[in-house]
Amino acid sequence: MTRVGRSLRVAVFLAFKGLIRGNFGVTAMTILLMALIFVDVLFLPALIRGAVRTIDDQVINTVTSDLVITASAGAGTIDNPGALLAEIERTNGVRAATATTRVGTQISHGSESNAWSVDAIDPSSYRRVFTTPGHLIEGSFLRSADTTGIVLGVDVAGADRTHERTYSRSLKTVHAGDVVTVTLAGGVTRPFTVRGIYQNRFPLSDQGAFISDAAAAAILPGAPDRATAIYVKADAGVSSGALKVRLEPLRTGVNLQTPEQLTAAIQDQIDTFDLINNIMRAMSLLVAAITVFIITYVDLVNRRRQIGIERAIGITATAMVGSYVIKTVVNAIVGTLVGLAVFVFALTPFVQSHPFQFPNGPVTLVLDAQEAARNMGVLVAVAVVSVLIPAVRAMRMKILDAIWGT
Amino acid sequence: MIRVENVSKIYTLGTVKVTALRDVSFAVDDGEMVCISGRSGSGKSTLLRQLSLIDKPTAGRVIFDGLDVVSLSESRRSALRLDRLGYVFQEYALIPELTAEENVFLPAMMRGGRSRDYHARARSLLELVGLDARVAHRPKELSGGEQQRVAIARALVNEPSAIYADEPTANLDSFSGQEVMQTLTRLNAELGVTILFVSHDPDDGQYASRMIHLRDGELVDEPEPAG
Numbered sequence: 001m002t003r004v005g006r007s008l009r010v011a012v013f014l015a016f017k018g019l020i021r022g023n024f025g026v027t028a029m030t031i032l033l034m035a036l037i038f039v040d041v042l043f044l045p046a047l048i049r050g051a052v053r054t055i056d057d058q059v060i061n062t063v064t065s066d067l068v069i070t071a072s073a074g075a076g077t078i079d080n081p082g083a084l085l086a087e088i089e090r091t092n093g094v095r096a097a098t099a100t101t102r103v104g105t106q107i108s109h110g111s112e113s114n115a116w117s118v119d120a121i122d123p124s125s126y127r128r129v130f131t132t133p134g135h136l137i138e139g140s141f142l143r144s145a146d147t148t149g150i151v152l153g154v155d156v157a158g159a160d161r162t163h164e165r166t167y168s169r170s171l172k173t174v175h176a177g178d179v180v181t182v183t184l185a186g187g188v189t190r191p192f193t194v195r196g197i198y199q200n201r202f203p204l205s206d207q208g209a210f211i212s213d214a215a216a217a218a219i220l221p222g223a224p225d226r227a228t229a230i231y232v233k234a235d236a237g238v239s240s241g242a243l244k245v246r247l248e249p250l251r252t253g254v255n256l257q258t259p260e261q262l263t264a265a266i267q268d269q270i271d272t273f274d275l276i277n278n279i280m281r282a283m284s285l286l287v288a289a290i291t292v293f294i295i296t297y298v299d300l301v302n303r304r305r306q307i308g309i310e311r312a313i314g315i316t317a318t319a320m321v322g323s324y325v326i327k328t329v330v331n332a333i334v335g336t337l338v339g340l341a342v343f344v345f346a347l348t349p350f351v352q353s354h355p356f357q358f359p360n361g362p363v364t365l366v367l368d369a370q371e372a373a374r375n376m377g378v379l380v381a382v383a384v385v386s387v388l389i390p391a392v393r394a395m396r397m398k399i400l401d402a403i404w405g406t
Numbered sequence: 407m408i409r410v411e412n413v414s415k416i417y418t419l420g421t422v423k424v425t426a427l428r429d430v431s432f433a434v435d436d437g438e439m440v441c442i443s444g445r446s447g448s449g450k451s452t453l454l455r456q457l458s459l460i461d462k463p464t465a466g467r468v469i470f471d472g473l474d475v476v477s478l479s480e481s482r483r484s485a486l487r488l489d490r491l492g493y494v495f496q497e498y499a500l501i502p503e504l505t506a507e508e509n510v511f512l513p514a515m516m517r518g519g520r521s522r523d524y525h526a527r528a529r530s531l532l533e534l535v536g537l538d539a540r541v542a543h544r545p546k547e548l549s550g551g552e553q554q555r556v557a558i559a560r561a562l563v564n565e566p567s568a569i570y571a572d573e574p575t576a577n578l579d580s581f582s583g584q585e586v587m588q589t590l591t592r593l594n595a596e597l598g599v600t601i602l603f604v605s606h607d608p609d610d611g612q613y614a615s616r617m618i619h620l621r622d623g624e625l626v627d628e629p630e631p632a633g
Contacts, residue, residue: 314484
């Protein structure tokens with residue numbers, strides 16, 4: 001066996017004996033610290049991933065669906081949307097599609113008035129594409145033949161919810177059953193009875209208002225022949241990108257956009273989250289490094305004489321440094337596994353049942369297994385580097401200085 | 407054979423230079439049991455450390471089995487300490503996490519070889535020093551004298567040419583001290599291993615085949631008068 005091989009064998013032996021017979025308190029404290037640091041390293045990325053997933057879900061479920069088709073620049077509206085919808089729905093990978101037409105720009109109630117978009121929709125197909133009809137806090141959703149009803153987002157109606165951030169800009173006191181005045185295209189005003197009020201807990205969609213296609217057709221004769229946008233819901237497992245490729249040949253003169261293309265502003269937020277996340281992770285790893293360094297340094301100072309004696313009887317520096325590295329790696333792996341177990345089996349279920357209420361909706365923790373494994377590797381590597389510095393320094397001391405503690 | 411030629415050791419403490427050994431020369435034949443005696447501060451432990459390769463002299467040569475060990479690299483000196491020398495410290499110096507048997511076979515494991523062999527050797531050495539019933543005990547479960555005998559067994563495990571013992575009885579009661587010295591004497595007689603031990607106790611001279619006296623870092627012919 002080579003000298004290095006013998007040193008490694010002694011290193012493993014000393015490390016193993018040190019772990020099972022050494023100071024239990026120090027080992028337990030090291031593992032606990034590593035576990036806490038690992039939970040800290042995992043927490044913020046998981047929270048950010050949860051927040052991003054919430055935003056993604058809210059965008060797809062209430063604003064864009066999986067694909068948005070709009071008229072190309074200059075055209076303004078999509079002509080003959082019914083024919084296009086029929087073709088879209090026949091396409092493989094499409095679960096449902098719905099068209100909307102922007103018909104109104106202002107809603108008033110009493111002395112309160114503000115500019116909000118009002119879209120004409122087909123309630124039955126809209127229900128298959130978006131989840132908004134299921135998020136009513138008052139009343140009911142539109143019916144296809146309803147020509148006098150309107151559904152309002154909570155940020156439009158107000159609904160006496162004075163605690164909502166957008167209350168001051170809303171109609172404040174509107175509830176289901178109340179009548180509001182809508183200013184339609186061409187300046188035509190019509191009264192509509194509020195059938196229901198929805199709350200998606202997502203600012204981009206809670207500012208909407210909907211009337212039925214039938215109502216729009218009754219007031220604006222040309223409305224059924226054009227649409228502002230068509231929204232397409234994909235079958236499970238079909239990506240927006242794949243859907244776009246399949247639908248592009250159906251009609252020229254229209255734009256097909258995925259949710260990612262439409263939410264570039266949100267992507268900026270996500271990038272900022274990532275930056276914060278990286279800074280916090282670096283801080284956590286620094287704390288880990290300093291913690292391991294201090295624990296090892298104190299241990300080495302206390303064992304300086306023993307190190308001198310071991311060197312005096314011929315134990316190599318490689319064996320001694322190796323034993324410290326092995327002990328640290330074991331402690332770091334056990335610590336990170338304990339931290340992972342706490343995160344997966346305690347923290348995540350707790351947050352699942354008590355989600356954080358973010359402005360964009362309830363947020364839970366979403367753990368990425370690959371990132372967790374990578375963070376575990378990084379934490380173990382940081383621990384190894386942190387133990388190497390004091391250990392190698394201790395081995396470079398003169399034997400007598402080590403024995404005498406000078 | 408160990409030959410010491412004009413060895414001097416000067417420690418520098420800040421701006422002050424302290425001469426611990428001054429031009430010391432002597433030789434020890436194989437199988438001798440030599441006591442290095444002298445008062446506290448006479449340089450006897452310093453001399454032992456130069457011989458046992460734990461420290462390097464400022465001047466002079468130490469020849470061990472024909473090899474000038476002063477000029478060797480630290481890794482060669484470390485290998486020599488492991489393979490050819492045994493060292494017994496004043497304060498037992500056992501590894502607390504290891505049993506008596508494990509403490510003994512650790513240098514043998516470092517040297518290489520089969521696990522079965524060094525386990526057997528450690529057990530036979532512990533039997534030789536009268537601790538065959540204590541193989542599985544850890545240092546904290548042993549008395550001072552027992553720990554020192556474990557340290558002696560450890561010093562012997564790689565079958566060294568020489569054992570260096572630095573005041574091996576200094577921290578022991580008289581009975582345990584006698585046991586340790588008798589153990590060293592018996593090993594010297596039975597195994598023929600060269601033993602150099604340091605003592606400030608004139609009575610320990612009875613165990614040695616020869617005495618070396620040091621006074622203020624210099625070799626003298628006669629021990630310093632008591633008082």
